[in-house]
Amino acid sequence: MTELTYSDIEASAARIAGRVRPVTVAPADEEGHVFALEFMQHTGTFKARGAQNFIQAHLAEGTFPEAGVTIASGGNAGLACAWAARAAGVPATVFLPTTAPSVKVERLRSYGARVELVGSEFAEAAAACQDFVVSSGALASHAYDHPLIAAGAGTLMTEILAQVPDLDTVVVSVGGGGLFAGVATAATHHGVRTVAVEPENCRALNAAIEADEPVDVTVDSVAADSLGARRATPLALEAARSDLVTSVPVSDNAIVEARQRLWDEHRLAVEHAAATALAGVRGGGGGKTAGDGKSVSGYVPAEGEKVCVVLCGANTSLGDL
Numbered sequence: 001m002t003e004l005t006y007s008d009i010e011a012s013a014a015r016i017a018g019r020v021r022p023v024t025v026a027p028a029d030e031e032g033h034v035f036a037l038e039f040m041q042h043t044g045t046f047k048a049r050g051a052q053n054f055i056q057a058h059l060a061e062g063t064f065p066e067a068g069v070t071i072a073s074g075g076n077a078g079l080a081c082a083w084a085a086r087a088a089g090v091p092a093t094v095f096l097p098t099t100a101p102s103v104k105v106e107r108l109r110s111y112g113a114r115v116e117l118v119g120s121e122f123a124e125a126a127a128a129c130q131d132f133v134v135s136s137g138a139l140a141s142h143a144y145d146h147p148l149i150a151a152g153a154g155t156l157m158t159e160i161l162a163q164v165p166d167l168d169t170v171v172v173s174v175g176g177g178g179l180f181a182g183v184a185t186a187a188t189h190h191g192v193r194t195v196a197v198e199p200e201n202c203r204a205l206n207a208a209i210e211a212d213e214p215v216d217v218t219v220d221s222v223a224a225d226s227l228g229a230r231r232a233t234p235l236a237l238e239a240a241r242s243d244l245v246t247s248v249p250v251s252d253n254a255i256v257e258a259r260q261r262l263w264d265e266h267r268l269a270v271e272h273a274a275a276t277a278l279a280g281v282r283g284g285g286g287g288k289t290a291g292d293g294k295s296v297s298g299y300v301p302a303e304g305e306k307v308c309v310v311l312c313g314a315n316t317s318l319g320d321l
Helices: 006-016 047-061 076-088 102-110 122-136 147-163 178-189 204-211 234-240 252-266 272-282
Strands: 025-027 034-036 069-072 092-096 114-117 169-173 193-199 245-250 307-310
Touching (some): 006 047, 006 178, 047 076, 047 147, 069 076, 069 122, 076 092, 147 307, 169 178, 178 234, 204 245, 234 245
Parallel strands (some): 034 307, 092 114, 169 193, 193 245
Antiparallel strands (some): 025 034
16 A cells, blocks of 8 residues: 555544544644644654554554564654553553663663563664564554554644644654545645654655655764664655645754743743754745755745644653753
8 A cells, every 4th residue: 555545634534533532723822823732742752643553553454463563763762662552451562772762761661561672773673573573473563664654643633623623734753654544635625734854864755755666765963762763664755745835854953942842932941853844934045946856955834824833742852952
């Protein structure tokens, strides 16, 4: 499956109803823009949505193995998987790089998951996870590259639109593209623009758009612990082909400044991945459009344009704020 449909997201919303926290939408500035405070979600990120959808779908279909669920994750997806597994009373084994923040590792173990630290990059943890699937028969989940995961993430957009029906633009940060694929599919269905923001040295989706196929990219960013995917999912690339999607790479300096601004001006403590979305609007640069209309240095809203910036996670150390 390389394309999500809005019906996939509607089915996910029904499946996870009552199992996740509805998103809170709050005013962001005097221009009428808003923040979607998804970092208040269970486990601290939007990932809880996809994890619940994935596990509940397999439980309902009777395809959940005795060995439980396993996932390779830089941290947030693993947290969500472990949390959803505990809620369902099933075992979870999480593989993640040795570079994952200690706060995430500690929380994983607090959810009762078996934790395996392998390698310095996501790809190495993913390979170990796949070996475990073969040897144990565990159900393989994924941090972002699965239609049930992406569709679950897309339920965030349906909740935002229920609160802001006249929304013009939604802004999301992008790693491998699970959140983006779900949100953009729902947004496009309702005629809403999606701005996809990535670190300029961690731009899997932006590069895929340029190449018109998923390609490997370097991973080197302050936000790489959450946005450090080497390539974007085909689901994300397909969603990005909409004329309502704009791709925005931003510098690490812009991300750090946006994160600090969220704390200084709003007392919102988020991880760098969440601040990346804001950096694409208020810290992204001059807004020049590339020849394909997709890749620009920053997104500048038009006068009167109603924008929602998704603050997707807050699993971070507070020591540098």
